[in-house]
Amino acid sequence: METQPTLSLLWPYGVGRAKTWPLQSTCARDLELEHILSALAQYAPNRTVIKEVANQLCTDPAVLTYRQDVLEDLWQHRALADRLETLLPDISALDAYRSSVDRQRSTLEDVTWRLGELEQLVTCVSGLDEVFSQVGGQLRAQGWRILGDRVAQIAQDDVYLNLTRELPDMLETIRSKASVTIGINLDNRLRPVATTLLSVNDQPFTSSSFIDRLLGRQPKENYKGIGPLHSVAALEVERNPLGLDPQAQPINPMLVPLFRDLAKVLETVCRPIARTLRRYITLQSGFLAGVSGEMAFYLAAVRLMQQLQGHGLPLCRPEILPMAERICELQDGYNLNLALHLLDQTKVNDAVVKNDARMDKNGRIFILTGPNQGGKTTYVQMVGLCQILAQLGLWVPAAQARISPVDGIYTHYPIEESSAKATGRFGDEAQRLSHIFTEATRHSLILLNESLASTNSGESLYIAQDLVRVLRRMGARAIFATHLHELAADVTSLNEQAPGDSQVVSLVASRIESGADGTQRSYKIVEGQPMGRSYAREIASKYGIGYEQLMSRLQQRGVLE
Template identity: 45%
Template sequence: MTPQLHSEPQPRQDLSLLWPENTRPSSPASRNWPGNSIRDTGLTELLEFLKFSSGVKPGAVLAEALLDLCTDQQVIGYRQEVLEDVLFHPELEIRLKAVLPQITTLTDYVASRDRRLSPLHEVSWRLGELELYLQCVEGLLEALQGVPLKSQGLRDLHHHLQAIQQDPLFASLKKELPEMQARFGGLASISIGVNLDAQLKPVEATLLAVHGEPFKGAPLLGRLFGTRPKEGSSNGMGPLHVLPFRQEHIGGAHFQHHERQDTLLHPLFADLARIIGDVAKPISKGLAQYTSLSGKLLARLEPEFHFYLGATSIIRRIQQSGLPMCKPQIAPMQERTCQIEASFNINLALRHLARSGVSQADLKGTIKTNPVDFSDTGRIFLVTGPNRGGKTTYTQAVSLAQAMFQAGWYVPGSQARISPVDRIYTHFPVEERPDLETGRFGEEASRLGEVFQKATSHSLILLNESLTSTNLTESLFLAEDVVRGLRFLGARAIFNTHFHELARNFEQINASVSGAARVVSLVAEVETDPEGEIQPTYRIRQGLPQGVSYARRIAAQHGISFEKISKALQERGVTSTEHTPTES
C-alpha cells in the first residue's frame, strides 16, 4: 500500500536564529543611529570586517543584527547562546561552513525564480531546487548531529529539520527525485518524421521518439545521394538549425560549447519546445505533490548563519592574538551601566591583524586596554589629553562594545556587565560647508540641539571636540552648559575636549545641577621618554588634565617653541632686526 503523503510540518512562522518567537521588530534598524553615528562610532568599519570574515556582502539582515540596538534582554541572551554553541564547538562551525555554499545557492534559486518560465523550464528549475533542498536539510542535520546544543534557536532548528526528514513526503521525494532527474536529463535528442507531397514539399511533421543520447548516424537519404554531413552537425545531411559554437579555455583545459541564445526565436525550436514540454508533463505532474516543500525557510536563515560564523571568526582571531573577548553580563536597562575590564577598540586590533598579514599575531604588547566604568560614580566622562593620544579610539571602543553587546556578541574585554541603550548619538567634527548660512558653529549648535530634543536617560551620547568653532570664552561657556544638560538628562556620555578648565571644574558642575549622572574627569596619559620627548601611552584613567606644561613640550617636539622657531630661522639666515624710529 502506498503510504499516505502529507505536507511538510509547519515550522514556527518566524523561526530565526536571531529572534525568539514573536520578538522581531517591524520597523527598520536605522532608527537607532541618527545622523552620522554609524560612521562616527566605527560600525561601518566593523561591518566591513564582518563581511571579510563571513565571506559575504553585508546585506540587510547582517547590518540589522549589528545595528538594531536590541534592548530586549531575552533576545540578547538568545543570541549569546546561539553564538556560544558555534564558538564552543569547532566541529559545528566546520560543518556549517561546509553546507553553507549549498544553502546560498538554494537562496539564489528562491530569490531569483522567474514565474514566467515555460512549463519545460519550470520543471528543470524545480528539479534543481528540490535537489538542493534535500542536500541542505540533510547537510544541516549532519552538522547539528551529536552536538550538545544549549541554545533554543539551534535546538528549534534541529527539531524542525528532524520533523522534515521523518515526514513521508520528504522520504518519497528522496526516493523519486533521482528517477525524475534521470528521465528529464535523458532528453538528449528526438526523432521527427516529416511527410512530403508530390513536389517533395514538407506538409506534415510528427515527433517519432525521444532519445537519451545525442543524435548521431547518417540518414538513409544522405547515403543514397552521397551527401556528406556539414561540419559541426550531428552527422545529418542538412541541419535545419545549429547554434554557433564558442571556444573557451578554463584552467588550461579546452572547452567547446553552444553559445547561449534564445533558441525559441527560431520557429522550428519553438515548436519543438512545446512538444518536449508535453513530454515533460508526467514529470511536472509528479513534482506537483511536493509543492509544499520549499527552501524559503533555509533562505531566510542563510544570512543568519553568515552572521554567527562571521562573529565567531572575528572572536577567534582576536583571542588568538592574545587579547581578551568575553560574554557580557546583561544588566537591566534602567541601571544604565557599562563596566568593562581591559576594554579595547576591536577595529584597531583587526586593523593591526590585517596589516600584519599573520593570522595569529601577538597584540598583547601592541594594543593598550582600558577600563570602562559607567555607574553611579560617574556616567559623564570629560576626557582631555593630546591629539592622537587615544581619546577618539577610546570613545569608539565604548560604542563598538555597546553595539556588539546588543547584537548578542562577545565584547572586547576580560569581564563586562552592560545595560542596553535605546540610541547612540554622536557629535563629531564635520567638514565646513560654505553653503550653510549659519556657518560651522550654527551647524554644530543645530546638531547638538537635535540630540537634546530626542535623547533619553537610556541613550549613549558621544561628543568629540564639540563647540570648537567659536572663540574660546564662548566655547567654554557653551560646553559647560552642554555638560550640565547631560547631567540633567541622566544619559551616559563621553565628551572629548581640549577645554582643560571644563574638566577641572567637573565637581562644580555636579554641585550646580541635580541629576542622575555624575560628571568625572578622565585623562589620556602621556609620558616622557629618556630623550625628554612626550609620548602618548594610549591609557585612559581618572584624573585631572595634565596641564599646559605637556602642551608646551608636545609643541616643542613639533618645532613651535620659541627656542626652536628662532633656531630654525637663524639656520635659514634670518636675523632679528631692531627697528628704530626714523628721524625727521
Template identity: 35%
Template sequence: MENRNVSLLWPSEASKEKYMDEIRLSERCKTDLGVDKIVQSLCIKQKYADGIERLLLQLCDDTDVISYRLDILENFIGLPDMTGDLEDMLPFIQKLESHNSVKHVSGEEPLRKIAWQLEILSLYTECVLKLHAVLVQYKSRLSAEGLLRLLQYTEELTASDHFQAMAAELPEFRKKLQSMSSVTIGINLDNELKPTEAVFLSIEPKPFKEHKRSLVSSILGLKSVDQSYQGISLFHSILQNGGSALESALFKDLESLFQAAILPIGSALGKYIHVNIPAITMLELEIGFFAGAAKFIRKLSELELPMCKPQAAPPSERTCQIDNMTDYILSYSLYRKHQEINLGRSVVPNDIAFGPQGRVFILTGPNQGGKTTYTRAIGVAQILFQAGLYVPGTAARISPVDWIFTHFSEEEKPNVNNGRLGEESKRLSEIFAKATGSSLILLNESLSSTSPADSLYLARDVVKGIKVIGCRAVFATHLLELAAGVDSINDEVPGDSRLVSMVAGIEGNNADARRADAMTKRTYKITPGSPMGMSLGKDIAQLYGISFEQIMDTLHKRSLTGDE
C-alpha cells in the same frame, strides 16, 4: 512544518517584526564610529554586507535577543569544524534562493515550469538533508538554544512522511526528465533534396554533442573512441519564432510528446509546492553572519587580542563595565595592514566603568593621546554587543542603549549660512530632542569652533543637560576648566548620572625641551583623575620645529635675529 521558521537571529517572529524597520544609527554616527569597517571585518562574502550593516544599525536593545545571539556565536566560535561545514553549505542555499526568487521562468509553457519546480524542490531537499547532517554530527556539543531549535526543526522535518516521500520521489522525476535530453528526427526529402516530411523517431537520454573532427570523418560519420555520437554536419540554432510551417508542426508535435511524459510529473509535484523554502534560504545571511564573526574573533585571539562574551545587563541599570577594552576599529585597521601583527602588544587596553559612580565622562588630555580612540571604542563596543557579538576585552557586562548619538567635530562641514558653530549647535539640539536616560552620547571636541570662554559656557550647559537626562556619555575636550568643575556641576544639577573627570595619561620628560626626542610620552591609558594643567601642543610644536626656541634658533642661523 510548512509554516514554521527557525531563525538564528531572532528567537521569535514578534522580536523580528519589532526591529524589521528599525534604524537607530544615523549616517553621521555610522561614519564617526566606522561601522563600515565592522561590516568588512565580519563579511565572508560581499553579498552579506548590506544585511550585516542593517543588523548593526538596528541597535537591538532586547536583552533576550542579544543573549540568544551570543549563545549561538559562542557555539560557532567553539566549534570551528561545524562553522566550516555550515559555511560550505552557503553556495547550495544561495543557489536555492536564486532559483526560488525567479518569478517567471523563460517561456510560459507548463513543461518548463514543471522542470523548474522540480529543480527547486531537489535543491531544497538537498539543503535540508545537508543542514540536518551537520547539526546531528555536532549534536552532543551544541548548547545554544537557537542551534538546538534548528536541529529539532530539521529532525522533525526530515522524519515527516511528507518530506520522506518527496525525497524518495524527486530522484525518479529527475531521472524521467533527464531521459529526454534530445530527440531523433527522420526527414524525407524530395527529388530536389528538399525536406518534405518529418517524424520524431525517438527521445534520447543524452544530448548530442558537437565535436571538432576532420572533413573525412564528418562526411563518413565516423566516431572516435571517446565520442558517443558523431553527426555529419555542424549544429544549427533552432528559432521557434518565424520558422517554416514544417518547423512549427515539429515543435507542436514535440510539445505533445513532452506533455505526455512530463505532465504526470507536474501533477505529482503538486503536493510539494507548499514547502517552506524561505525557512531555509533565510539562513544564508544568518549562517554567513555568525561564521564571519566567529572566524574574525578566532583570528583576533590568535593575534593575542582578547575578545569576550559580554553579559547582558538590564537597560534600567544603565551600565557598561568592560575590563581591558580595546578599540575594535584600530585593531582591524592594524590587522589589515600587518596580517601577523601581535595586537596584544600593539593596542593599549582600558577599563570602562559606567555606573552609579559615574555615567558622564569629561575626558581631557594631550593631543594624540587617545581621547578620540577611547570615545569611539566605547560606541563600537556597544554596537557589537547589541548585534549579539563579542566585544574587545577580558570581561564585560553591558546594558543596551536605545540610541547612540555622536558629535565628532572634525567631521563637520559647515553650512555657509549657519557657520560651524551654528551647525554644531543644531546637531546638539537634535540630540537633546531625542535622547533618553537609556541613550549613549559621544562628543569629541564639540563646541571648539568659538572662543574658549564661549566654548566653556556652552559646554557646561550641554553636560548639565546630559546629567539631567541620565544617560551615559563621553565628552572628549580640551576644556580643562570643564573637567575641573565636575564636582560643582554634580552638586548643582539634579540626577543620578554623575560627572567624572577622566584623563588620557602621559609620562613627563624633563630633558632638553628643544630636542624632538624630549617629547612627553603618551601612555594611551584613560583613568579617572583631575585634568592636567598642560597640553601636548608644545610637544607637537617641538616635534615639527615650531616652538619659539626652535624658531628663534632657525632665525638666528639665518642672521635674522639682529644678534651679532
C-alpha cells in the same frame, strides 16, 4: 506534514521585533562602522544581509541573550561552524528557489524548477541532520535546537523518505534528455512546411567538421550532424545579479520560436513526473526561509573572532544588563577599527592599546581631554563600537564587559568647511547638537568629539558647560572629547550646580611616560584632572620648542644681541 512557523536565528519565536531602532548614517560614519562590516563581509556571500542586520540595534536583553547563545555554540563547536559553512551555498540556493516566483512558467519549467528545489531541500536536510546528530546534544542555543528538531522531523517523515528514493530517478529522466530528432517536410521548392518530433535522445548532437565532409569520412557517432542551424545566442550584460564582472549570459531559449514550440512538445515527457511531484506538495522549504542570511551573519562573526583571537586580541561575551541600569563597563577594551587596521603587523596585541571604561552611578558623563592624536577619538569610537556590537548580539573587543542596551547612539563630530551649510560651521554644529537633544533620552549614548571647536574658546566653554549640565539632568551616558581643559577642571562645580544621577568625571588621554626609548605617549585613558599648561610644557620640551631651548638656540646662532 503540518505547517510550522518560520524559524529565525536572530529572533526567538513569539518575540516581536518592536524593540529595535535604526542606526543613523551619521553615527555609522563617525564610528567608521563600515570598516567592521567590510571585515565581516569578506567571510559572507551576501554583504547586504550583514548591513541589514547591523542597521537594526536591539534593546531586548532576552533577544540579545538568544543571539549570544547562537553565536557561542558556533564559537565552542568549530565542527558545527565548518559544516554549516559548507552547507551555506546550498541553503542560500534553496532560499533563491523560494524567492524567484514566475507565474508564467510552463509545465516543463515548473517541473524542472520544482525538481531543483526538492534536490536542494534533500541536500540541506541530509547535511543538517547529519551535523545536528553529531553535536545536537551539546548545543545550548534555543535557535539551533529548534532548527535541529525541525530537520530531524522532516528527515524521519515518510513523505520525505519516499522522496529520497524517487528523486534520483526523476532527475535522471529529466537530465538524461540531451537532444531531440526532428523531421521536417519540404515542399517542391524545398521550403519547410511541417515538422514532427521523431525521438528524444540521451546524447547531444554535434557538428561534423568541414575536413570530415571533404574527405568523405563517416562520423563515428550517431549524433553528429552536418552543421548547426540554430543555437541560443549569448547576450552580454553589464552586471549580473551577483554583482560580478560583465560577462556573456545566455538568452532564455523560450524566446526563440522553434525552441518554444519544442518545449511544448517536450512537456509530454514531464507529465508523468509532474503527477509524481504532486505527492510531495506538502514538502516545503519554508522552514529555512531567511535562515541562510542569518547563518551567514553568525559564521562571518565567528571567522572574524577567530582571526582576532589568532593575533592574541581579547574578545568576550558581554553581560547584558537591564536598560534602566545605564551601565557600560569595559575591561581592557580596544578599538576594533584600529585592530583591523593593524592585523598585518606581527605583534598586533602589543600595538593595540587597551583601555577600561566604566559608566555607572559613579560616573556616566566623561569629559575627556588630552593632546591631538593622543587617543581621544580612538577611545570614543571604542565605546560606541562596543555598544553596537553588544546590541547586535555579538562578542565585544574587551577582556570583560557589562553593558546595558541604549535606545540610541548620537554622535557629533567635526565636519569639513566645505560640508558646512549656509549657516557656517558653528551654525551647523549648533543645529546638529539641537537635533541630538530633540531625540535623546536618559537611556541614550551621546558621543561628542571636539564639539564647539568652530567658535572661540570663551563662547565654546560657556555652551559646553550648559550641554554638560543638561546631560547630567537627563541622566544619559556621554563622552565629551575636547580641548576645553577648563571644562574638565570644573567637573566638581558642574556636579554641584545641576542635579542628577549621572556624575561628571574628568578623563585624561595619553600622558607622557618615560621608558628605555625616552619619553612617549601611552595612549592610556585614566581618570584625573586635565594636564593643561604643565603638559603643554612637556610636549614643548620634547620637541625642543620650550622657552629656554629656543633662547639657547638663538644665542648659539648669535641672533640675540
